[in-house]
Amino acid sequence: MASNASTVSQPLLTADGTPLKVSLKRSMRRSKLRAIGLVLPPLLFLMLLFIIPIGNLLTRSVDDRLINYQMPLTFSIIEKWDSQTLPDEELFEAVYYDLGTINKFLITNNTGREVNPDDPGWRVIIPKRGPYKEPILKINPLWGEVETWMPLSRIVHNSLEYEGSKKEKRNVEKRAQFDICSYLTPLTNAACSRLFKVLKNWDQQSLPDEKFYKALYKDLSSAHKFLTGKSSTRMNYEKPGWKSLVNKSRRGFNKIKNPPYKEAMIKIEKRWGDVNVWQSLVAMKDPFTSGYYLNAFDRKYDVDSNVIMQPEERQVYVMLWWRTLLLSLIVTIGCLLLAYPTAHLLATLPLKYSNLLMICVLMPFWTSLLVRIVAWMVMLQQEGVINDVLVSGGILSDENRLPMMYNFTGTVIVMIQILLPFMILPIYSVMKGIPPSYMRAAQNLGATPSLAFLKVYMPQTLPGIGAGVILVFIVAIGYYITPELVGGKDGKLIGNMVAYHMQKSLNWGLAAAMGTVLLGAILILYWVYDKIVGIDNMKLA
Amino acid sequence: MSKGDSYVSFQSVQKSYDGETLVIKNLNLDTERGEFLTMLGPSGSGKTTCLMMLAGFETATHGEIILDGVPINNVPPHKRNIGMVFQNYALFPHMTVNENLAFPLQVRKFQKSDIEDRVKKVLEMVQLGAFGSRRPMQLSGGQQQRVAVARALVFEPKLVLMDEPLGALDKQLREQMQYEIKHIHENLEVTVVYVTHDQSEALTMSNRIAVFDDGEIQQLAAPDILYEAPENAFVAQFIGENNTLFGKVIEDDGEICTVNLESGETLKALAVNIEGVGSETMISLRPERVVVNPDSDYPNSLTAIVEELIYLGDHIRSRMNVCGHDDFIVKIPNSAQHAQLKPGETVQVGWLAEDSRALDVPVSS
Ligand SMILES: Nc1ncnc2c1ncn2[C@@H]1O[C@H](COP(=O)(O)OP(=O)(O)OP(=O)(O)O)[C@@H](O)[C@H]1O
Ligand SMILES: [Mg+2]
Numbered sequence: 001m002a003s004n005a006s007t008v009s010q011p012l013l014t015a016d017g018t019p020l021k022v023s024l025k026r027s028m029r030r031s032k033l034r035a036i037g038l039v040l041p042p043l044l045f046l047m048l049l050f051i052i053p054i055g056n057l058l059t060r061s062v063d064d065r066l067i068n069y070q071m072p073l074t075f076s077i078i079e080k081w082d083s084q085t086l087p088d089e090e091l092f093e094a095v096y097y098d099l100g101t102i103n104k105f106l107i108t109n110n111t112g113r114e115v116n117p118d119d120p121g122w123r124v125i126i127p128k129r130g131p132y133k134e135p136i137l138k139i140n141p142l143w144g145e146v147e148t149w150m151p152l153s154r155i156v157h158n159s160l161e162y163e164g165s166k167k168e169k170r171n172v173e174k175r176a177q178f179d180i181c182s183y184l185t186p187l188t189n190a191a192c193s194r195l196f197k198v199l200k201n202w203d204q205q206s207l208p209d210e211k212f213y214k215a216l217y218k219d220l221s222s223a224h225k226f227l228t229g230k231s232s233t234r235m236n237y238e239k240p241g242w243k244s245l246v247n248k249s250r251r252g253f254n255k256i257k258n259p260p261y262k263e264a265m266i267k268i269e270k271r272w273g274d275v276n277v278w279q280s281l282v283a284m285k286d287p288f289t290s291g292y293y294l295n296a297f298d299r300k301y302d303v304d305s306n307v308i309m310q311p312e313e314r315q316v317y318v319m320l321w322w323r324t325l326l327l328s329l330i331v332t333i334g335c336l337l338l339a340y341p342t343a344h345l346l347a348t349l350p351l352k353y354s355n356l357l358m359i360c361v362l363m364p365f366w367t368s369l370l371v372r373i374v375a376w377m378v379m380l381q382q383e384g385v386i387n388d389v390l391v392s393g394g395i396l397s398d399e400n401r402l403p404m405m406y407n408f409t410g411t412v413i414v415m416i417q418i419l420l421p422f423m424i425l426p427i428y429s430v431m432k433g434i435p436p437s438y439m440r441a442a443q444n445l446g447a448t449p450s451l452a453f454l455k456v457y458m459p460q461t462l463p464g465i466g467a468g469v470i471l472v473f474i475v476a477i478g479y480y481i482t483p484e485l486v487g488g489k490d491g492k493l494i495g496n497m498v499a500y501h502m503q504k505s506l507n508w509g510l511a512a513a514m515g516t517v518l519l520g521a522i523l524i525l526y527w528v529y530d531k532i533v534g535i536d537n538m539k540l541a
Numbered sequence: 542m543s544k545g546d547s548y549v550s551f552q553s554v555q556k557s558y559d560g561e562t563l564v565i566k567n568l569n570l571d572t573e574r575g576e577f578l579t580m581l582g583p584s585g586s587g588k589t590t591c592l593m594m595l596a597g598f599e600t601a602t603h604g605e606i607i608l609d610g611v612p613i614n615n616v617p618p619h620k621r622n623i624g625m626v627f628q629n630y631a632l633f634p635h636m637t638v639n640e641n642l643a644f645p646l647q648v649r650k651f652q653k654s655d656i657e658d659r660v661k662k663v664l665e666m667v668q669l670g671a672f673g674s675r676r677p678m679q680l681s682g683g684q685q686q687r688v689a690v691a692r693a694l695v696f697e698p699k700l701v702l703m704d705e706p707l708g709a710l711d712k713q714l715r716e717q718m719q720y721e722i723k724h725i726h727e728n729l730e731v732t733v734v735y736v737t738h739d740q741s742e743a744l745t746m747s748n749r750i751a752v753f754d755d756g757e758i759q760q761l762a763a764p765d766i767l768y769e770a771p772e773n774a775f776v777a778q779f780i781g782e783n784n785t786l787f788g789k790v791i792e793d794d795g796e797i798c799t800v801n802l803e804s805g806e807t808l809k810a811l812a813v814n815i816e817g818v819g820s821e822t823m824i825s826l827r828p829e830r831v832v833v834n835p836d837s838d839y840p841n842s843l844t845a846i847v848e849e850l851i852y853l854g855d856h857i858r859s860r861m862n863v864c865g866h867d868d869f870i871v872k873i874p875n876s877a878q879h880a881q882l883k884p885g886e887t888v889q890v891g892w893l894a895e896d897s898r899a900l901d902v903p904v905s906s
Contacts, residue, residue, distance in 0.1 A: 440598050441631035443618040445645035446696065452619075455644070459635045 054519070061512035064289035069186040070231035071098045073122060075285045076115040083282055083303050086275050092262040097122050099228065099246060100253035102220040105185050106140045128254070132213035143216075149199075149208055155179045156199040181223055190226045192219040237295065237507060239280035245271050279303040292513035297321070317497065317514075324493040327412060328476040332423075334416040335472050336465065339423035343464075346424070347431035361424050369418065373485050376414045380404040380486075406488030414482050419475055423468040430464030466533045474522050494518065547571035547607075548732050549595065549700060554604035556590055556756075564590050566756040568604070572734065573748075574699075577726050579735045581743040582753030583779070588736040589628070591753075592702050595734065597621050608700065619648075624693030624701040624731075628708060630685050632677035638664070638688050639673040645696040663695045666725065683714045690722065694729065704736045715739075719746055740780050744768065752776050773814050774903040777825035784831070784869050786824040790815050790899065798899050800824060804864040809840045809894040814901045826897040828870040829856075833882070835891030842891040845869065847882050857882075863890065 012020040068075060074094040081087050094117070097103060107121045121139040126132060142148045159176035162169060173196065180192040180199075194215035202208070228246060235242035252268035266273040283291065283301045294300050294307060298315040302308045309315065342361065346354050364372060379385045382401045390396040404410055434457065442452030480495030487493070494514055501511035549572040556565035565587045572578045580588045593599040594606060597618035605612050613621060632641050639660055646656045664670050667687040677685055686706055693701050703722070707715045723746050726733050737743050743750050744764040752759045752767065752775070760767060760776045771777035778785070786808070792799035798812035800822055810824050835842055845861040856872045859882060863869040871890060873882070882888065 435629065435631070437627050437629060437631040438633060440596075440618070441625070441627055442633075442644070443598075444596055444621075444623065444625045445648065445692070446619050446622070447644070447648045448619055449617075451648060456633055460633075462635075 057512045057515055057519075060508055061292050061516045062288045062290065063509065064234075064284065064291065065186070065287045066227075066231050067234055067284045068287050069104075070227055071095070071281075072104050072115045073117060074098050074281070076117050078282060078285060081278070081282075083279055084275070086273060087278055089260050089262050091278075092265055092272070093259065096253060096256070096261045096265065099250055100256075101125070102217070102224045103139055105220050105224070106136060106143065126217055130214060130217075131210060132217045133210050136213050136216065143213075144207070146205065146207065149202075149212070150204065151183060152180055152195060153199050153202055153204050155183065156196055160200065181219065184220065185223050185227070187223055187227055190223040192223070194219050233506070234509075235280075235284065237510070238284055238291070238300075239277065241271065242277075242280070245269055245277070292509040293517070295510055296513045296517055317494075320492070320494050320497060323408075323490075324477060324495070327408070327415070327493060328473050330412055331415045331419060331476045332469055332473045334412065335420050335423040336469060338416065339420060339427055339468060340461075340465075342420075343424050343427040343431055346428045347434075348436075361421055364418065364421055369481060370485075372418065373414060373482060376410075376417070377405060377486065380410055380413065381406075405486055406491065408487075408491050410486040410488070411483050411491035411493075414486050415476060415479060418482060419472045422471045422475060426467040426471065427461060427464040430461050430467075434460050462533065466529060470525065470529055473525065477521065478518050548574040548576070548609055549734065550607040551591070552605045552607065554591075554594065554601045554606060556587070556594060556599065557602045563602075564756050565594075565601075568756075568758065570751060570758060570761065572732060575730050575732055577723070577733045577735065577746060577748045579737060579743040579747035579750045580753055581737055581740060581750050581779075583738060586753040587756045588738075588753055589704055592625075592704050592734065592736055596623055596625050596702055622696075622698050622700075624696070624698035626686075626689045626693045626701070626703040626706040628704045628706070630677075630689040630706075632685060632688055632692070634677055637674050637676055638669070638680070641677065641688060642673075642692050642695050645692065649696060659695055663691045666694075667691045667721070682709055683718060686710065686718060687721070690725065694725070694731070698731065700732045700734070702734050702736075705738070706735075707737070707739075707742065715742070722746065744780075752779060754779070770813075771825065771898065771900070774823045774825065774900045777823075777898065777900055778903065782828050782870060784826045784828060786826070786864065786866075787902070788822060788824065790818050790820050790822050793818050797894050798822075800899060802864055806843055806864065808843075808897070810897040810899040811895060813898045815899050816901075821902045822899045823902050824897050824899050826892060828858075829872040829874075830892050830896035831871045831890050832892060833859075833871060833873060834889050839891035840894045841897065842889055845871075845888055845890045847884050847886045847888060850882060850884060861888075861890065 014020055014023050071094075074091065077090060077094055081091055103122055103124065103126075107115075107119055124135050124139045126135040126139075137144045155176050159172045162172045164172070174191065177191040177193050177196045178189065180195050181190040182188045184192065195212075198212050198215040202212075228250060232243040232246035235246065248269050249265065249272070253265075256264045256268070271277055279302075282303055283305070291301065295310075296317050298310045298318045299307050300310055342357075346357055346361070348354075349357065377384070381387070382403060382405070384405070386404065387396070387401040391398055391401065396402065404413065438456050438460070439449075439452050442456040443449060447455065478495050478498075480493060480499050483491050483493045483496055484499070487496070498511045498514045498518075501507040501514070549570075551568045551570040554565060554568040555563055557563050568591065570591075580591060582588055590599060594601050595608075597613070597616065601614060606614060608621070608623075632638075633644070636644065642660045642663060643656050646659060651659070660673070661670070664673055667690060669684060669687055669691070672680060672684060672688075677688065680688065686709075689706065690703075693703075706722075707718050710718060719742055722733075735743075735746065744767075747764055749761060749763055750767055751761045754775050759779075760772045762770075767776065768781050771780060774785075777783050786800075786802055788800040788802040788808070790798050790812075791801045791807075793812050793815065796812060797809055798815060800808050800810055802808060808824060815822050832839070843863050845863045847859055847861055848867050849860040851858040851860075854875065856874050859871045859873060860867065861869045861871060869890075
């Protein structure tokens with residue numbers, strides 16, 4: 001006992017006298033390092049290709065800064081407006097400067113957040129044909145100092161120092177032109193080529209002369225044009241008509257030489273006299289918006305930031321969400337009903353037959369998705385195989401051929417077929433692990449075969465059912481290829497809208513918001529499943 | 542035994558799975574009410590198949606199985622009212638111990654209170670009163686086994702089948718469980734058909750043992766008879782330790798026969814299973830019946846060289862070379878007057894004619 005007590009009180013030592021803990025740690029360190037080395041590549045891969053894009057998706061769905069870059073002056077004073085009557089001259093003037101001049105790039109820091117509306121620089125007009133130096137210095141005297149130009153010059157010179165092939169050199173220089181623009185403006189994909197050319201030959205000491213300012217003006221003007229194009233698209237989401245209004249106004253603004261701007265602007269484009277147009281501007285003020293999410297559910301903000309429904313003719317998404325949910329449910333249930341007996345057969349048939357059946361189950365994975373969908377088209381269309389058989393069998397008359405393609409039904413049928421393996425495999429793998437002795441034991445204890453199945457076999461397959469249901473539901477809820485091809489008009493789902501906004505309308509904010517809602521729905525589903533069944537109960541193949 | 546008092550009866554039962562080979566060849570077996578009958582045999586000899594036919598999960602290809610006077614070939618398993626302990630216990634993993642035990646009662650539509658009472662009683666019988674709310678996974682192997690036994694007994698079947706129920710347990714636990722199962726059998730007066738390939742288990746537990754080999758019963762007898770008086774070479778070799786000597790019968794007076802060994806010596810043995818003078822035979826002899834340096838009036842006496850001695854406390858196990866074979870085992874009791882042997886020493890070994898049995902020659906040797 002005494003010796004025991006002494007070993008407990010002092011730390012254990014190894015043979016050479018180092019404490020056991022220290023030497024254990026030392027021996028563990030190597031294996032830890034190796035483990036980290038093994039884990040790092042997939043982790044990086046995951047970060048780069050999964051976590052970062054999803055983070056990007058989440059930010060895009062709420063990011064509304066573009067419009068703030070465009071309208072810094074307007075938004076800095078718009079709160080003073082009562083938002084009921086037509087605004088007075090001050091606000092008109094602000095819009096005029098924001099849409100018609102590049103002064104914001106010269107005055108503000110390029111995020112457009114710190115704006116002083118009383119800065120006289122806003123009211124300086126740079127004449128289109130110059131001279132440029134004098135007005136620019138009036139807007140912001142800093143531009144007269146060498147120091148202000150130095151960072152730009154450094155970008156140019158760094159790119160010129162690059163050694164490499166001609167093609168590479170050209171690319172690096174192009175890159176530098178982009179960098180200059182993103183230094184001067186919030187835009188990352190506008191090129192400032194004129195500034196690049198001018199700065200290339202600058203000695204970094206002499207004061208910049210007129211040609212510098214001309215280049216600055218020209219480059220910022222084209223960047224501004226680019227920004228206006230993008231932001232007017234965004235404004236159009238808020239209220240249709242904004243894009244054409246901005247485009248028309250921009251051209252007309254050139255003719256306005258002197259204040260007051262209110263009458264002049266309304267004369268150029270009478271929509272400026274519409275108070276609704278101004279009200280929609282208020283809704284876009286925040287750099288972060290939940291507008292895309294509202295839009296994804298057919299809702300929007302009114303002037304007083306209340307959530308209201310979109311006008312009747314623009315309501316589509318809520319219906320699409322319901323349809324997507326319904327279709328996913330039908331497909332999941334359909335898959336389950338078909339997969340359960342199949343999986344049972346797979347698990348219980350003798351090896352010879354079950355292998356064959358397994359090949360049939362896996363066959364879809366070996367054929368192209370498109371080929372399968374086209375095959376279904378051949379089967380299901382009005383002049384297709386099934387209708388032909390029914391008509392020639394006298395079950396249907398020729399006029400009453402069933403519409404099974406290019407509608408909801410077609411989408412359901414084809415999606416069930418495509419997603420069936422995802423249901424069969426997890427259920428099968430669970431069934432495979434249930435020894436037949438359980439069914440025998442249940443019958444031996446007096447249960448009829450059906451009762452034994454219900455009470456003993458089925459509960460044990462629940463983990464597989466859970467995994468299959470979740471898997472199929474998750475895939476179904478975001479599916480878009482099949483609905484695109486066989487869905488027709490009333491078979492389109494949310495996934496198709498996401499694709500549409502990604503590829504056609506380029507409303508990425510809305511697409512991202514929908515994607516995020518889908519992601520959220522899946523996470524909620526997961527959570528519910530975890531509460532009811534427990535995630536660690538889930539068994540995949 | 543007359544047909545009348547047999548409880549379970551296999552009548553010329555044959556079974557084939559593939560239509561080519563008979564797994565069970567013409568099985569005739571009668572079990573008395575309340576008997577503990579063990580099927581013992583090497584792996585693949587058809588024991589589980591017999592049990593499965595009895596429980597109704599396999600159908601006999603030919604022949605009749607009769608339970609309590611009723612042919613049951615066409616009775617589905619759930620109507621047979623036979624308790625069964627499966628080889629891997631087959632406790633339902635998604636149910637607690639209590640639910641497992643209540644299952645057979647629920648499907649029989651027992652009253653709720655009645656179910657609770659019975660479950661409690663049977664749990665106490667297997668000494669697991671505190672474990673009712675656990676899942677099978679949370680029990681040790683021995684506890685699971687006891688639950689399996691309890692579940693097979695809770696609906697009070699008259700016949701209980703057990704298929705190697707102790708196969709997964711360690712030696713000590715197995716011995717304890719053997720005792721407990723035996724105890725339960727005696728208390729409840731059920732008929733038990735027990736399958737094992739562990740011969741000591743069979744010997745300690747059973748009223749009678751059916752030794753299986755190759756789909757046939759080789760011998761059906763009480764444990765002591767099986768050990769003392771094996772009827773053929775398979776049983777002699779399968780049960781207990783056994784010395785074998787091969788030779789030819791040269792004389793047979795009906796009770797005692799004279800055998801000429803391959804090495805030339807002549808021995809006398811009980812004529813149990815020989816085909817008359819001139820036939821090949823295998824003499825079987827238990828190691829504890831051999832006497833070292835016997836008196837001169839012993840009928841059988843051979844010269845042996847001591848190869849190896851192993852001290853085992855109560856006896857000394859000696860491996861000797863007899864007639865050119867060095868696998869002749871002798872158990873020398875550890876008593877005051879036992880012979881002091883040394884390896885390499887040459888001694889005489891002898892035994893009585895009644896202690897050695899002339900049997901058939903096993904096919905494989
Ligand atoms: N379902 C089956 N299909 C085909 N052959 C089978 C089947 N079940 C068992 N057999 C064969 O029948 C023979 C007897 O098997 P059985 O399971 O009855 O042996 P056993 O005596 O219980 O052996 P063990 O001690 O290993 O459990 C074996 O040769 C086995 O290969
Ligand atoms: Mg077996």
